[in-house]
Amino acid sequence: NKGKYEHYMQKEIHEQPESLTTTMRGRLIHGGSHKAKTVLLGGLKDHLKTIRRSRRIVFIGCGTSYNAALAARPILEELSGVPVTMEVASDLLDRQGPIYREDTAVFVSQSGETADTLLALEYALENGALCVGITNTVGSAIARHTHCGVHINAGAEIGVASTKAYTSQIVVMAMLALAIGGDTISNEAKREATIDGLIDLPNKVREVLQLDQEMKDLAKLLIAEQSLLVFGRGYNYATALEGALKVKEVALMHSEGILAGEMKHGPLALVDENLPIVVIATRDACFSKQQSVIQQLHARKGRLIVMCSKGDAAAVCPGESCRAIEVPQVEDCLQPVVNIIPLQLLAYHLTVLRGFNVDQPRNLAKSVTTQ
Ligand code: UD1
Ligand code: F6R
Numbered sequence: 001n002k003g004k005y006e007h008y009m010q011k012e013i014h015e016q017p018e019s020l021t022t023t024m025r026g027r028l029i030h031g032g033s034h035k036a037k038t039v040l041l042g043g044l045k046d047h048l049k050t051i052r053r054s055r056r057i058v059f060i061g062c063g064t065s066y067n068a069a070l071a072a073r074p075i076l077e078e079l080s081g082v083p084v085t086m087e088v089a090s091d092l093l094d095r096q097g098p099i100y101r102e103d104t105a106v107f108v109s110q111s112g113e114t115a116d117t118l119l120a121l122e123y124a125l126e127n128g129a130l131c132v133g134i135t136n137t138v139g140s141a142i143a144r145h146t147h148c149g150v151h152i153n154a155g156a157e158i159g160v161a162s163t164k165a166y167t168s169q170i171v172v173m174a175m176l177a178l179a180i181g182g183d184t185i186s187n188e189a190k191r192e193a194t195i196d197g198l199i200d201l202p203n204k205v206r207e208v209l210q211l212d213q214e215m216k217d218l219a220k221l222l223i224a225e226q227s228l229l230v231f232g233r234g235y236n237y238a239t240a241l242e243g244a245l246k247v248k249e250v251a252l253m254h255s256e257g258i259l260a261g262e263m264k265h266g267p268l269a270l271v272d273e274n275l276p277i278v279v280i281a282t283r284d285a286c287f288s289k290q291q292s293v294i295q296q297l298h299a300r301k302g303r304l305i306v307m308c309s310k311g312d313a314a315a316v317c318p319g320e321s322c323r324a325i326e327v328p329q330v331e332d333c334l335q336p337v338v339n340i341i342p343l344q345l346l347a348y349h350l351t352v353l354r355g356f357n358v359d360q361p362r363n364l365a366k367s368v369t370t371q
Helices: 008-014 016-024 048-053 063-080 089-095 115-126 141-145 164-181 185-222 234-251 260-265 287-299 332-354
Strands: 028-030 037-039 056-061 084-088 103-109 130-135 148-151 227-232 254-259 276-281 303-309 323-327
Touching (some): 008 016, 008 185, 037 164, 037 185, 063 164, 063 185, 063 234, 084 089, 089 115, 103 115, 103 164, 115 130, 115 141, 130 141, 130 164, 141 148, 148 164, 164 332, 234 276, 234 332, 254 260, 260 287, 276 287
Parallel strands (some): 056 084, 103 130, 227 254, 227 276, 303 323
Antiparallel strands (some): 028 037
16 A cells, blocks of 8 residues: 555655664664663574674675665674675675675565575574574565564565665664674763664664655756766765665666775766766764865766765765765664765656656566576
């Protein structure tokens, strides 16, 4: 049921304040003698000690689910102190890459049925790793075959392009980082800020959804373009990859997410006065580096669209022709949840304006059950 919406993708984008609330429900609790709240993930509580003792945490997934894990990787590294590596499921299988008994392998999948992810799970089970699932579908193959896991509880996702599952996956993995990190003194400030940020996140998401009309106007400007680049780094490298994936899969426009630190190693050659470029430059540890990226793109007459924190437009935009997308600032590890939303809206409006099928992009299936 699409309710008041024209498409499932539109409905699922707009219901993110509610889906995120459901994802967190019952999982941020008062921690006994502590005043501050703490994270309780029922499905993991008996396994946290093993995960903390593992030699490595390996995230495994495909497409949007891989991107969600990439967004959560920095906070997991910071809070857990355990090395975190990333594997695209098909690539792990192609290489028969090393997975060890001492590893915790975390399988991220909205449907819980993706063939590549499921085969990677079988491979990791054979190799003796502790296998953890992060899925949206109770009773799915991945939920059943993992040793333990967390349901993201985002509600059924019908649009082929994943939107609300992505943001709920990031939130669950941020909670996973908090749970693994535990109540150590060294983590205390970060932990409390992140928990407060999680509690307020649905409000910030409601705020960023007000950019809907602005993103429709931007889509009108970009309707006939051949390509769109998205530059991000740090917490928002994943946002660049995921924003580009949305544009490419539904609007059928070439789009590429680029790690901004790699700009000079090739992508800079593409920059001219015609190619539109989104640069994500919200306030976090990478902000000043992104300011310098913006200056260098501007010096080559790049057509810039800068995503920045509220109030920063004048400071980050180098010239008249630069457009700004101002988003609410949140705790750095949660910023990817806010930042993807204008790009989801942009992809949605671009698709409708270009006259393509939003909920069923050509050649794609919701759940990829073949290799
Ligand atoms: C569980 C209940 C929830 C109830 C809550 C009350 C289910 C599905 N969930 O939620 O309805 O409100 O207790 O305390 O009945 N698991 C995997 N792999 C996965 C995902 C999950 O093995 O990919 C396992 C978990 O380890 C756990 C079980 O499935 O044993 C349920 O997981 P989850 O729904 O996340 O647990 P709770 O949040 O505790
Ligand atoms: C993109 C998209 C796909 C899926 C991928 C993995 O919007 O939906 O990239 O993310 O096929 O699917 P799951 O998460 O079901 O394993």
